[in-house]
């Protein structure tokens with residue numbers, strides 16, 4: 001059964017929010033959904049274990065329980081570039097165990113929502129990057145665009161790179177991460193005119209206490225057929 005790979009124009013652009021919203025929206029369709037964060041850099045120590053906040057949020061949103069080793073095969077304490085974080089722990093991130101963990105999750109659920117680390121070309125080891133992981137998993141992509149000055153270039157480069165790898169951009173989300181961005185609507189329009197894939201959501205800047213996103217905040221319509229059993 002299929003999954004979806006959530007990437008972004010950068011780190012800190014709202015990928016986890018979108019991944020959680022996708023999980024919520026897919027659950028609302030009656031599907032069994034699990035999240036996956038293959039590589040997480042930046043952990044808190046909880047009861048002697050390293051725990052990453054994104055991983056905790058994806059697990060909390062899922063309606064399928066899965067072992068931590070499958071949901072998050074690689075975790076590193078420092079919130080830094082993953083290949084550097086791995087090297088500093090004398091580890092090398094390998095794609096094969098991630099793909100194997102994904103296959104296990106695929107067996108458990110109707111849909112696996114995978115959140116990448118940072119943007120599409122973030123290195124994972126000296127030779128491979130997040131784009132190679134997306135290709136190895138062969139998943140359709142959702143691109144989260146963090147709306148701020150500079151995002152037009154980052155979004156169009158990301159969309160081009162996704163296409164260049166032969167991957168499908170299933171949709172994108174315009175996420176208002178800058179509360180005082182000038183002419184936000186005009187910028188979103190510029191992206192709508194240039195990105196062929198559907199815009200699944202346009203989110204304003206949300207106050208810290210606005211709570212978690214809900215399934216209602218995402219238009220799953222254009223990508224739902226990918227998640228319905230034939």
Ligand SMILES: Nc1ncnc2c1ncn2[C@@H]1O[C@H](COP(=O)(O)OP(=O)(O)OP(=O)(O)O)[C@@H](O)[C@H]1O
Nearest residue numbers: 011012013014015016017118176177203204205206
């Ligand atoms: N629409 C929004 N309005 C206000 N704040 C937002 C919005 N979207 C995301 N944020 C905030 O921006 C920060 C980054 O969001 P998030 O953690 O989802 O990004 P990310 O792309 O998953 O980052 P990472 O690369 O670390 O996984 C968080 O503090 C989040 O609450």
Ligand SMILES: C[C@H](N)[C@H](N)CCCCCC(=O)O
Nearest residue numbers: 011041042079080081118122
């Ligand atoms: C620590 C952070 N929140 C992410 N997990 C990793 C972001 C890596 C970005 C690397 C880069 O593009 O320069």
Ligand SMILES: [Mg+2]
Nearest residue numbers: 015016054115
């Ligand atoms: Mg995240």
